[in-house]
Amino acid sequence: MLELLLLLLVGAGISAIDSGDDSAAPAENYDTVTGTEEADEIHTGPGTQAIFGAAGDDNISAGNGDDYVEGGTGDDTIYLGEGNDTGLGGEGDDTIFGREGLDTISGGDGDDIIGGGGNNDLLYGGNGDDAISGGAGYDQISGDDGNDNIYGGNGNDTILGGNGDDRLAGGFLDDTLFGGEGDDDLYGGAGDDVLVGDAGNDDLYGGAGDDALFFEGSGTGTGGAGDDLFAIDLEGLTSPIVITDYTPADDSLTLGYAAATATADPVVTTTDFTDGTGANILVDGVIVAQVTGAQGITAAEVTLVSY
Structure with missing residues (x-):
């Protein structure tokens, strides 16, 4: 899939993000606040703080400044202040919200709720079934392991679902969504979006825009309004892709195959549905796509590319 993406989207500024969290330990010049093994209430003022909740279900509110916050074990609630903050939930079902600033937030183990706030944030769900909202800004979000629900919000966001059956929604601008492993639902929303199903039985909805x-x-796949590209990687295909709203005047269909494993160039043919509402796309006699709205399409109108 990666080879096909690079071939078709070269120069489009598409990038992926890694799963896991890239947060660094606090610098030595941080003022340190450490909680107890109980459920603590920790509220700090302005300045650069390193806050460690330790065990217990802690409620932590960081002041303005570039703060570092670890909730520790327990079901913690963390509110980051203004500044470029790092918030780590640790073990437990944590709730973490950023504000203004370039925040890095990782939920850790557990079913976490994460909100990015009003700038370009790095958000990681960690293990568990997480709910993540990027907020404003150009966010990079990874759900990691678990069945995650992720919404990008305002901004050109990059979202990686990771392992699990995820639901990803881009928002209002030009978003890039990678489903990852599992049976995923991807919604581009408004804007010119890129949706990548990857392995699994995935449902892709482009929304408005050229997707x-x-x-x-x-x-x-449902492209929605706009001039949409539907691209199928034949190497990983397990059953025909169903395309629900193909418009020949606006949309395009591309099939990709690995030249290194092909003994000959694939042969593309087409047959209309018996009810006249669409067409089957076949490669070497096998149906690879069932396309509503493509009745009358010819093999010459299907782009075949090797990578």
């Missing part, structure tokens, strides 16, 4: 929908494995 690119990439399929591997199986699934359903």
